[in-house]
Amino acid sequence: MFKRTLQIGILNIMHDKARTNADFQQVLTQTDQPVALHFYYPTMHYQDRPVPSTVQAALEPLDLEAVAKLDAFIITGAPIEQLPFEQITYLPELQALFDVLAHVPQRLYFCWGGMLALHELYQVGKADLPQKLFGVYPQEILAPSPLLKGLESGFLAPHARYAESLRSQIETHPQLSLKATTPAGKLFLVQNQQGNEAMLFSHLEYQADGLTAEYRREVSAHPERHYQQPENQSGQPFAWQQTQQVFFENWIKQVSHTVNMEVLNYGKSNN
Template sequence: MEPIKIGILNLMQNKLETMYNFQRALKLDSVELIFYYSATRYVDRTLSPEITDNMRPLDLDEIKNLDGFIISGSPVEKLDFPQVSYFDEINDLIDQLNHINMPQLYVCWGAMAALNRIYDIQKKLLPHKVFGIFQNQILKDSKYLDNISDNFPAPHARYAEMDHEEIQNNPHLTIKAISENGLLTLVESVDRNQTFVFSHLEYQKDSLDNEYRRELASPKVKQPFPALNYYSPLDRKPTFAWKQTQLNFYHNWLQSVSEYKLTTC
């Protein structure tokens, strides 16, 4: 069988690190990853060859040739959706993916944007950034959580949350897992190939530390704090408590993409 082709729209500022994260999380011989960046966001900006050599501007005409698609997070949770410069482009992509109904995985802000666009779920700012490794409770069975134990560890890093009541009242959506502090971890569509994950399970061991150091160096972030439950109490170095969870979750998602491809060939 030919490799399954997964498109990934990379909206993060640290594009090369994000590309590496997804490559590690989705590392299987039977998977081909095609990375895209926003065409509208960079229409008048020059990207480094490191990016243009590894990623393409988003082309909606190519989407139908893929087997699955991922929209990454983006550090724009504090903005209202219409304030995001490339939001029309994202909406066009989400509309097309929803129309095709190919397997879709939306991550963090990508999940927020898709829930808003498809189901009109509203976003709310949190009192402060949620940043660290938290235990996550499984509320309902999910094929994407097979071989993952209850209260599994996962990294969260965001400033916003979607309205739980609106999700619970929507018959097309179900909350599968929440974090120990009551925030969304995994939401799924009941009748579409749509998965919304709010944990950055694609993060590698040093990702949270790198994010903290970027915030320390940024004049836009006031009093950043290090990730909770992340650094070893012995040597203060990053730990990778979610590694097995990452491998199992992405293996399960890729398996579902492969099974869906077989039914549509």
């Protein structure tokens, strides 16, 4: 059976652009569903300075007209979760992106990208954590989700962040559903009621050495500071590999199903 290639855009605002591209290439192309990935950077981030050659080599400038034609879109995390949203220099470009994404069939936001989406689309605030949530933790399923199909409570996932969207505001929001958290109540997955928008607070795209690489980056950038090493990594180094495979397979299936339904409905409306 012929399967149309899914067109997925990714706004890559992580620190290591090339590594992040490779991570998403790995996790999004592991099924038999053909996928084409389009990696972007926010142009306003470089409005007062040249775009670094490493960014130009890995990413394209964000093109909202091209984004409007995609089947799905991802906004990655970013190492800026302790900054107030209004201090983000390229926030107007992100707000324009959200306007376009309202018409893209599926959207998935990671970590800070999830905090931003919850703030801009659902008016949910965020707060700094007492200390960085950093390591591999079990997750508890609170409500069913197609994205968690095949996983049972206790599945493992990596977390790496200094801030958190406000759970109290999520739980009382009529358009949102909290699907899973850590046993300590830290967010894992939030979705809108329509099921076409997901906020994933785990860096499930990370490969086996992803947390260690993040730790080394922070230490290298600020050797004068003390940084905690990732927790619960002494045993299996890639403990979230099964979670990663199941989650992204489920998400690709959901993108494909949504696109196929739109094509079917479009055909019916033109008969």
